[in-house]
Amino acid sequence: MNVNIVTIGDEILIGQIIDTNSAWMGQQLNLVGAKVSAIHSVSDTKEGIIAALEIGLKQADVILLTGGLGPTKDDITKKTIAEYFGTTMVFHEPTWERIQGMFKSWGRSTTPAHKEQCFMPANAQILYNKMGTAPGMWFEIDGKIVVSMPGVPYEMKYLMEFKVIPKLVEYFPGKPIAHRTILTVGEGESRIAARLEAIENSLPDFVKLAYLPNLGNVRLRLSAIAENGEDIENMLNEKAAAIKAEIPELIYGYGIQTLEEAIGELLINRGLTLATAESCTGGLLAHKITKVPGCSAYYKGSVIAYAYETKNKQLGVKNETLEEYGAVSEETVKEMVVGVLKAIETDIGISISGIAGPGGGTPDKPVGTVWLAIGNKDHIETRKLQIGKDRLRNIQYTAIQGLNMIRQFVHKYYPATVTTLD
């Protein structure tokens, strides 16, 4: 199936926000073998939306619109679609009941705008949106599909994942397509590519290997389309196994697992508990770990010690250490690990101290200098990073390296007692 994505909103056209919805949608559609032939961003006016519909109906089988739905006056997608397809607006009682229920559970009352929002084009199938008040709408017109979704990313993602993609796949059954995604951390794209060169050269024409790099990690995606009845599942299993044999130490998981989820599984599997002590990452490592449902089984807490006195008082870092070596030093992060293990009483502790920038750099320790330490009651290991000048990137990259150190430390000192697949 051929898809046009349309994002509606002046804020995209004047560059006030960057359209990240389209990229996410493109990825998801790609996974089910749909081809995105164009992405159009248009203004939230009748003319803008109609132009996009006209182009889309000419270019594609499916038009996915996001944005321009919601309770305020500038939301006109719905009315424009109804007018364009010559249908009327009807009141949708289930949506009104659902909105009233949501507000009641919050102990708040609805406004007239919320009731107004429940009028829907008569020819729309309503897609229940668990994440917000505006439902999605599905239209079938002359064998083509038009879907309208809210532009709020988590609402759009919910609708795409649970409503739109399953319905599209049913509506346009395609050639068998399969993917394997191998998740790596610890090396960059080009170094991994060099190690996988022979495997890449061995791939048959119907299998493709894509490198999808993110900050600090690289996903490897093997894709196959059975153009002529090839056994794509077996072929992908074989090639994924070859990749695993080549770069075993870089692989933390498969599919859509996050690094923090993989670490959670690992800690649960080994029956270990974890504490963190953060300075420059300021809570991001803890946030990543605690995003994972059920993390309280292994994660006990953190001391975020932004100030010298907090490092000293809460983590027992000696004032002499801070004075002699500085807060960003191997000695300080080692003492932070000892301190956090004592304060929070866990099996493993990890600590981070660095200069995220833009200020605070010196010739000896420029912005982007970071020390990490990880340890248990018997061992402490340390690592120094020299990253870049961008504050947020330094924080994010360091948190990922911290997660990878946890993974490596557990594999080194707590090997699995039975053979597992991780």
Next chain:
Amino acid sequence: MNVNIVTIGDEILIGQIIDTNSAWMGQQLNLVGAKVSAIHSVSDTKEGIIAALEIGLKQADVILLTGGLGPTKDDITKKTIAEYFGTTMVFHEPTWERIQGMFKSWGRSTTPAHKEQCFMPANAQILYNKMGTAPGMWFEIDGKIVVSMPGVPYEMKYLMEFKVIPKLVEYFPGKPIAHRTILTVGEGESRIAARLEAIENSLPDFVKLAYLPNLGNVRLRLSAIAENGEDIENMLNEKAAAIKAEIPELIYGYGIQTLEEAIGELLINRGLTLATAESCTGGLLAHKITKVPGCSAYYKGSVIAYAYETKNKQLGVKNETLEEYGAVSEETVKEMVVGVLKAIETDIGISISGIAGPGGGTPDKPVGTVWLAIGNKDHIETRKLQIGKDRLRNIQYTAIQGLNMIRQFVHKYYPATVTTLD
């Protein structure tokens, strides 16, 4: 002038990269009063580029294409444009001399692909690209302008800033345009809209008000175009002041400031220090605060107390309190505030404890129940939230409400000694 932006490249359509060029171009064009009526992302094929040209020539005065130029891309854009406009390709000697000079200065030799790259459509004006080998191209066709630029961000930005925008402004002297963005937190879109209804109805035709909601906050954007010499700056100032008078307590800033940056300014302005104690948000509040450069001037640290024993040992929450009222209770968050003020020794402390889910809910305290407390040595204020079922959304929404409580607490107990505009 009315502009269409076209970004060329399959990597955008499959979501492998996010198109940030368009947003930057939109901002720059907006600043000179050009109106971007649509952004199209198309595949790097002849069909994709021709479809975009056809749409653009119908919709706009100016088409700005990026991507699909350069030695590895087979120069598909250039050839397609030449073919579409029925012109031939001619060798451009100055570009060839420039490329040879660049390579000579690097001590490297050119490849045949570089010479090939110097063939240009005969009707193109060549725009010198100081940042790379592929120049920009400017075409004038029946009073419309088509410009092709490389997709590499810094090359495109150089060409836009120094070549394209100056030429466009000369070609299409435009109408003045202006914006005011008002940043709010604490109420949803429809409630704000209800309070601003009279102001919205009072807006003249040349002024528009847009609601741009995010999780937990709403940006209000006033835009005006001087169609007939109207004094748009004064009109926007007047309407922005009217909005400020109507919803003063919801406004945390203007323009592109984040809530955490606004709080940083406020704390610096009042000479206050802050500590945090987080349970269910697991470090996200601390991360938001520490994303802001210079936050060490007011932020000292946090205790993330995920476990009962950490709440007890690090924050001094009484075991009886935890047993009698539970970890998610007004009593517990109050004791957490007292504890974090003592542990980290700051002027203000804020605490959060809740059930982020998906597990841990009870009939009395379902998933999404969160208690927050904020205090100093004299006062403690608390707040209960009842959010939803999505773990990450609960965490994110709570962190934003925590930031808003800091803002409100400072305004209430530390009023500015001199009149300021915040």
